[in-house]
Amino acid sequence: MSDSELTLTSPLSAAAIHERPLLALTILWHPDLGRVGEQFIGGTGAQTVELSRFLPLFQRPAAEGRGLGHGGISRDPVHIARDGNDGIRVSVPHSRMVVELNGVEIVDSVFVNAAQVEAGAVLGLGRSVLVCIHWMTCLPKDNAVDGLLGVGAAAIRARDLIRQAAASEAPVLLLGETGTGKEVAARAIHGLGRRASAALVSVNMAALNEALAAADLFGAARGAYTGAQVARAGLFAEARDGTLFLDEIGNAPASVQPMLLRVLENGVYRPLGAAQDVRSNARLIAATDQDVYAPSFNQPLLRRLENLVIRLAPLRARREDIGVLIVHLLQGNAVAQQAGVVLPPALVGALANYDWPGNVRQLAHVVGRAVMGLAQGESPSFAALVDAPRLPAPAGAAPVADAPAPSARRPLSAIGEPEVLAAMEACGWTILAASAALGVSRPSMYKLLAAHPQIRRAEQIAPEELRTALAASGGALGACASLLKTPAEALRRRLDALGLIAWPAYGRGGVPPELDELSGSKLKTR
Structure with missing residues (x-):
């Protein structure tokens, strides 16, 4: 389990991190979009799962299980074998079905190490169905929270913590990269709490003017500063009996950080130029994608804010949720509904294998552009949709730069067979470029090639x-x-x-x- 899934307040964290995770298969894409998000949950030990048209049974919590059932999937199973070290070996059947792993066709058995499973391995079956192989650190459950979709452990845990936070009056600190849904989480905490009928007031702390930030937040008496012709209430007063959401708290002007600390410690503040303190009844939620543990941020303020901390995982750490998110975006897109747009499985596969630096927000934009293109009869390429010069490497593979930059050498044991194959494909089957992309020396690259079951020696062809x-x-x-x-x-x-x-x-x-x-x-x- 990654650090992004931990929280200072989760009772599951300390226990779960010491246990072996459950092996899970999640339907990322299926011609029947109603199947997307269904899961098969295996055990925590060594086991072999046979994945075919009829088995295993995929289901949602408390629902009946069904096999994948698509005619393009072979009756002969793909074997997914987990070993004692949490490595996975994927073995394909002798059939006409095309099997792909992280966007690369495989024709024999391929080993996927535990870290690559942690990142989510995307298995394509018959160019029609996509299944994500990943770990689960909790059992699936239906704990829906508006706007926060996902079937993986990170999404389930985030929703649990949001419900816990909503039942409390303590300040909440939301941590996560841009686009991970911090504002959605803040709205959910407010909407599920006892203050739901009161106002939710949001302010972007990074957008506050340094000179006027204190007045914006705490208000000011008439004449408190040049141009203050009338008294102003401030955002804390506006959010009375409700919730004040301080977005981008990591960029809060240094001048107001001690004032925020006083509100959190004593529940009072003094408007600029006022003679008396004002008691605040607003509940505080703060969010940032910055490092609030850096010395530049007021550490006593951080100690007060971190009473309840919820870390929202980046999309690359919850790859199993991408299909569910795409279906939700399509269902909410008027053009897609009117034109009956369905994304091609190959495009969905590329979306599933991308690491999404802009997270869910970027995914939404890309899906929107794809829908517009498809509705007009175009066949948009993934590279054009993400405005990238080339397809990114599949999950687990290092990105390929235009000019390879020096990188730290990696142990060969940390590099799986799919990653080697993906690097060779991305680099045009040139050894020097692929070795740079993987962060290994050229002699080490030769060893990886010699050991790879799918890569051939030219003199033997x-x-x-x-x-x-x-x-x-x-x-x-x-x-x-x-x-x-x-x-x-x-x-x-x-x-x-x-x-x-x-x-x-x-x-x-x-x-x-x-x-x-x-x-x-x-x-x-x-």
Whole structure:
């Protein structure tokens, strides 16, 4: 379980972190959108789950279980075997069904380590159904809170804590990256509490003017400062008997932090220029994506705010919820409903494998753009939708930069087979670029390639298969290497040795250095 799922107040945290998690399979996508979010929950120990058209049974809490049931899924099962170290081996059946792991087709058994399962492994079946393999640190339950969707442990725990916070009058601190739903959580806490009929007043602390911040929050008497022609009440007075939501508290002007501390300690404040204190009855909720534990933030104020802390996990840490969120966004989109728009499974797979730096907010924008394009008869690409130059690497794979930057070396044991394959695909099957993307040396990369069950040695591929792949790829070295699942450099040497290519201008074997690692190079076939 990641730190983002812990809270200072959760009674589950201390116990759950010492226990082995439950193996879970969640339906991320299905032609029947009503199936999205259904789950199969396994045990905590070593086990093998057979995933086929009919088994296992997926269900929602307190509902009947059903198999996946789609005709594109083989009756012969995919075996998902968990070992004693919480590694997972996925073995595909001998059938015509296409099986993909994190967006990469697999044809044999593939090992996924515990950390990659923690990040959520996306299994594609028959190019129609997506299932997320992940851990659960609690059992599924129906604890719905408006606006806070999700079937994974992080979402369930967040809703539990929101209900606990709503039953209390103590200050609440919401921590989470931008776009994780902090304001939604604040509204839920207010709406579920005894103050629901009173006002919820929100203020973005980062937007306050340093000179006027105190007056905005606490009010000011007439003449308290230049231009104060009349007395003003301030946001604390406006939120009386209700809730004051201090968004971006990490960016609060330093001048008002001691004043906020006084309100939290004594329940009173003094408007600027006033002769007497005013008692505040407002309930405080604060939120930030900043590091409030940094020395620049008033630490006594933090101690008062952290009475109840709720950490909202980023979307990349709750990949099992992406399908549920997409369905919700489609159902709330008028264009999608009027035009009957359904996202293609391939696009949903790309959405599920993305790490979403902008979290749920970014996902909502991307789904909205996709709906508009599809409603107009377009086939929007994922890269265009996220305004990215290339598809991101699947879950667990390091992102590929335009120019590889030096990175800390990683132990080979920390790199799983899907990550190696994804890096090679993303880097055009060039070893140097893939090794940089994975954070390993080139010699280490050779070891990873040699041990990989799907990556082939070019010298062991029959000439006839080479000719077929070369023709199918149109002479593009990277595309040919991808078809054959072999490194581009070794493939070029093999093709050259067999006389299957003719080098232009530079002469036989005389490719200039700038093309040697360029996967898009065109080869002239003999």
